[in-house]
Amino acid sequence: MDAVLAALTTGGLAVGEGGAPPSVPATGVYAALYVDPGQSLPESLADQRTNFALSFQVTCVGPTPEKCRWAAQRARMALHAPLAVAGRTAWRPEELGGPPMQRDDDVSPPLYYLPVQYRLQSTS
Template sequence: MDAIKTALTGAGLAVGDGGAPPAASIPQSGIYAALYFGPGQSVSESLADARTDFALDFQVTYVAPTAEKVLWAVQRGRVALHGPIAVAGRSAWRPEEQGGPPMDRDDDVSPPLFYLPVQYRLQSTA
């Protein structure tokens, strides 16, 4: 999970874990990403049932004041997550984009914000 957050912050995105990052870390542009992780699951690597493989589903919700800025943030995130993810002691595949719902606008906040959740799956082995 730390490796995903590091990749996104390395791409210049303010990142919150389980919601928006602290207000002080959100840039003036109003663009940020919120990470939501599933519990993950151990996966058998062979018929011997050695459970050294691990799969993790996660979602990055990109948030910005305009639809164009959300799409910009999504592209930054895709580039950041396209490269290899470094996890100490493990070999990790590139995160596989699973899609997600379409962009939406939150009119319950003022000013309104646009958001776009993108879901991924990351697999690794020891």
């Protein structure tokens, strides 16, 4: 999760874990990172559990559809390269897609959000 957060932040996004970041930028554009607990997987029939896989979602938020799509594109660019995880070799995050952009009218002013889901695998 730390590697994903670092990549998104380095990619120019304000990111919060499990919701909005502590300080939302004046632009109103940010990303919320949601990570599942992951799974250890056997590398062979010997059941040596050195492989690890997890799914995560980057929910991109913006005050307009254009800014929301901009945040999603920034996230894609930031997650395009393999992530650096100390002591492990990580594959490039695989984008799995997600539901379409939606408008949240329960907040004022309304915000647009676009969840993009990924899968990440690594081995030691």
